[in-house]
Amino acid sequence: MAFESVSAFLAMGGHAPYVWTAYGATAALLLGVGWHARAERRRVIRELRRRARRERRQVESTRVSTDEGHAR
Amino acid sequence: MWAFIHKLGSPKWFYAISERLMPWFWVAAVALILIGGVWGLAFAPADYQQGNSFRIIYVHVPAAFLAQSIFVAMAAAGFVFMVWKIKLADMAAAVMAPLGAGMTFVALFSGAVWGVPTWGTWWQWDARLTSMLILFFLYVGVIALRGAFASRDSASRAASVLAMVGVINIPIIKYSVEWWYTLHQPATFSVTSRPAMPMEMWLPLLLMVLGFYSFFIAVTLMRTRSEILRRESSKRWVRELVGEGP
Numbered sequence: 515m516a517f518e519s520v521s522a523f524l525a526m527g528g529h530a531p532y533v534w535t536a537y538g539a540t541a542a543l544l545l546g547v548g549w550h551a552r553a554e555r556r557r558v559i560r561e562l563r564r565r566a567r568r569e570r571r572q573v574e575s576t577r578v579s580t581d582e583g584h585a586r
Numbered sequence: 587m588w589a590f591i592h593k594l595g596s597p598k599w600f601y602a603i604s605e606r607l608m609p610w611f612w613v614a615a616v617a618l619i620l621i622g623g624v625w626g627l628a629f630a631p632a633d634y635q636q637g638n639s640f641r642i643i644y645v646h647v648p649a650a651f652l653a654q655s656i657f658v659a660m661a662a663a664g665f666v667f668m669v670w671k672i673k674l675a676d677m678a679a680a681v682m683a684p685l686g687a688g689m690t691f692v693a694l695f696s697g698a699v700w701g702v703p704t705w706g707t708w709w710q711w712d713a714r715l716t717s718m719l720i721l722f723f724l725y726v727g728v729i730a731l732r733g734a735f736a737s738r739d740s741a742s743r744a745a746s747v748l749a750m751v752g753v754i755n756i757p758i759i760k761y762s763v764e765w766w767y768t769l770h771q772p773a774t775f776s777v778t779s780r781p782a783m784p785m786e787m788w789l790p791l792l793l794m795v796l797g798f799y800s801f802f803i804a805v806t807l808m809r810t811r812s813e814i815l816r817r818e819s820s821k822r823w824v825r826e827l828v829g830e831g832p
Contacts, residue, residue, distance in 0.1 A: 515628060515629060516628060516629055516630060516631055516632055517628060523627075523628060526638040526639070526641070527632060527637045527638040528637070528638075529637055529638045529639040529703055532639050532642065532699050532700060532702060532703050533627075533638060533639060533641050533642060535699050536642040536645055536646065536695070536696035536699045536700060537623075537627070537642075537645055539692055539695050539696060539699075540645040540649060540692050540696065543688050543689070543691075543692050544619070544801060546688075547685055547688060547801075547805055548801075548805065551805050551808045551809050551812075552808075554809065554812050555808060555811065555812045558812045558815045558816050559815065559828060562815060562819055562824070562828040563828055563829075565819070566825060566828060566829050
């Protein structure tokens with residue numbers, strides 16, 4: 515441990531504003547990028563499933579309407 | 587060999603293989619960055635001249651490495667796309683650009699913050715800082731070009747050309763500290779040569795650099811997979827894959 519106490523660690527020998535700003539910006543980028551990648555994947559899959567359901571419904575409805583046509 | 591390259595270029599094959607590889611890179615990224623970060627912040631000794639502000643090196647150097655490596659990777663992917671028309675390379679190049687821009691921004695930002703206590707200024711128009719700023723604008727240009735065309739193929743080709751031309755900036759960044767008299771010091775970190783700093787300062791930096799590379803690979807795999815689903819959404823294997831769920 516390079517520091518004697520938690521408060522000394524937080525103070526960074528008087529360089530706290532610089533050290534924590536640089537680390538904060540980096541952490542924000544990494545977390546933001548990771549979160550975005552996850553959200554993007556979920557969004558894409560949700561969108562594709564919605565489209566697949568819509569197409570399945572369309573196929574079913576056309577089948578029903580042609581069946582009715584034959585019955586008539 | 588060629589069969590292998592074409593297999594590698596097949597989105598379906600890549601989607602399957604990346605699913606198995608990706609978790610390892612996520613685990614490596616989280617573990618290395620956490621260990622390297624805590625080590626660098628709390629356990630590495632303070633610099634005898636800079637005191638604790640030197641700890642910024644553990645985020646500044648990995649970000650600057652990535653900023654340049656991602657650009658080279660993006661230009662290489664653009665080259666593969668232009669020469670062999672491999673769509674997968676273009677998808678990878680597309681998802682790399684924003685991460686590269688982010689890394690460049692963090693490298694510039696953490697450098698500016700570090701400059702205040704160390705140099706007494708947050709910005710100087712010296713060769714290293716200016717060429718890094720140009721790198722940032724190149725990333726922004728590549729991202730903007732992709733959005734500026736109605737046809738995807740034109741956009742991909744324009745972005746590839748800009749990346750391939752812009753890669754000339756990378757050696758300029760690397761050698762700027764040697765060619766010109768700069769405020770920025772020459773490189774203090776190298777994987778190949780003997781470290782210019784004590785082991786207990788250098789090891790956490792090595793972990794951070796490896797962690798950032800793992801993070802880049804994990805994010806690129808994950809986002810390329812999303813891009814594959816998006817662009818290949820009409821393909822049968824994608825429909826079958828997505829249709830499995832509710």
